[in-house]
Amino acid sequence: MKPVLTESTAGVYCPAGDFYIDPRRRVPRAVVTHAHMDHFRSGCGEYYCSSSSLDLMKLRLRGSPQVTGVEFGEQIELGDVKVSFHPAGHILGSAQIRVEAAGEVFVVSGDYKRGADPSCEPFEVVPCDTFITEATFARSGAAWRPGEEVIAEVGKWWEDNRREGKVSVLYCYVLGKLQRVLAGLGALDGEREVFIHRDAEPYNDCYRRAGIQLAPTRIVPRKLDGWSLGGALVLAPPKYLQPSWYRRFGKTETAFASGWMALEDSRKRGYDKGFALSDHADWSELLQTIEETGASNVITCHGESSELEEHLAGRGLVVSSLPRA
Numbered sequence: 001m002k003p004v005l006t007e008s009t010a011g012v013y014c015p016a017g018d019f020y021i022d023p024r025r026r027v028p029r030a031v032v033t034h035a036h037m038d039h040f041r042s043g044c045g046e047y048y049c050s051s052s053s054l055d056l057m058k059l060r061l062r063g064s065p066q067v068t069g070v071e072f073g074e075q076i077e078l079g080d081v082k083v084s085f086h087p088a089g090h091i092l093g094s095a096q097i098r099v100e101a102a103g104e105v106f107v108v109s110g111d112y113k114r115g116a117d118p119s120c121e122p123f124e125v126v127p128c129d130t131f132i133t134e135a136t137f138a139r140s141g142a143a144w145r146p147g148e149e150v151i152a153e154v155g156k157w158w159e160d161n162r163r164e165g166k167v168s169v170l171y172c173y174v175l176g177k178l179q180r181v182l183a184g185l186g187a188l189d190g191e192r193e194v195f196i197h198r199d200a201e202p203y204n205d206c207y208r209r210a211g212i213q214l215a216p217t218r219i220v221p222r223k224l225d226g227w228s229l230g231g232a233l234v235l236a237p238p239k240y241l242q243p244s245w246y247r248r249f250g251k252t253e254t255a256f257a258s259g260w261m262a263l264e265d266s267r268k269r270g271y272d273k274g275f276a277l278s279d280h281a282d283w284s285e286l287l288q289t290i291e292e293t294g295a296s297n298v299i300t301c302h303g304e305s306s307e308l309e310e311h312l313a314g315r316g317l318v319v320s321s322l323p324r325a
C-alpha cells in the first residue's frame with residue numbers, strides 16, 4: 001500500500017489527493033494551515049485554507065490567486081482522501097489539517113497553542129492515528145504563563161513609562177502577536193488608543209472584519225512635525241527596531257513580545273525588556289496534546305525535537321518520520 005503522506009523537497013505531499021500541505025515551493029495544489037509566510041508560498045496553482053484564513057491569505061498572496069476557504073469541521077474530498085480543517089489556536093484562522101484515507105486518520109498540526117487567546121479560535125483536539133506535530137519549543141524548560149497575565153504586565157509597563165514621560169515601543173510579529181496584544185489590551189481598557197506601525201493596519205482590518213475586538217488604534221504618522229507621542233504605546237514589527245525609526249518619538253523604552261523571551265535575554269536581541277508571550281505550545285502543552293489525540297504514531301517537524309522524541313519513545317509511542325517521496 002502506498003503511504004498516505006510523504007515528505008518531499010516541496011513539503012508534506014499526499015499522493016492520493018495530489019496536494020501539498022504548507023508547501024515550501026510552487027506546487028499545483030496547496031493545503032495551508034495558516035497565513036504565516038513560513039507555511040506557504042505564492043505562485044501555487046490553487047490554495048485551500050480555513051474560511052477564517054481566507055482574508056489573510058488573499059492579503060498575503062500577490063496577483064489573483066485561486067483560494068478556497070473551507071469551514072472548520074467541514075469535510076471536502078481531494079482525489080481519494082477526505083480533508084478537513086480544525087482550529088489550532090495559533091493565530092486567526094490557523095488550522096490543523098485532518099487527512100483521512102482508507103479509514104486511517106492523519107493530523108498535521110501546523111503551529112498551535114493551548115493557552116487562551118481572544119484573537120483566535122481555540123484549539124480543538126482531533127483524534128487521529130498519526131499526529132504530525134510542530135516542535136518549535138519542544139524542550140522541557142519551555143513553560144508559559146497565561147497570556148492575560150503577560151498582557152496585563154504590558155499594560156503596567158506602558159503605565160510606568162507613561163508616568164515618566166516615555167514612549168513604550170513594543171515589537172511583535174505583525175500578524176498574530178500584534179493582534180493578540182491589541183485584543184488583550186482592549187479587554188483590559190477598551191478606551192485607550194494604541195499607536196501602530198502602518199504595516200499592521202491591513203492585518204488589523206482582517207481581524208476586525210472577522211469580529212475580533214481590538215483596542216482602538218491609530219497609525220504612527222510618517223512625519224511627526226513637532227507632534228508628541230508622549231506616554232503612548234506603539235506596536236511595530238521587529239524589523240523597525242532601529243533608532244532611526246523610534247528616536248524621533250523622544251524618550252523611549254523598547255520591548256519584544258515573543259515566546260523566545262522566556263528563554264533568551266532581551267538585551268542580547270537589542271530590546272530593553274522582554275515579554276514572554278508565545279503562540280506555540282510549550283513542553284507540557286505538546287505532551288498533553290499528543291496524549292489527547294490518542295495517536296499511536298507521532299512525527300515532529302518545525303524545531304529541535306530530540307528531547308521530545310526521546311521522551312515519547314520512553315512512553316511507548318512510535319516516533320517516526322514521513323517516508324520520502
Ligand SMILES: [Zn+2]
Binds near residue numbers: 034036090111
Ligand atoms: Zn505560525
Ligand SMILES: [Zn+2]
Binds near residue numbers: 036038039111302
Ligand atoms: Zn510556523
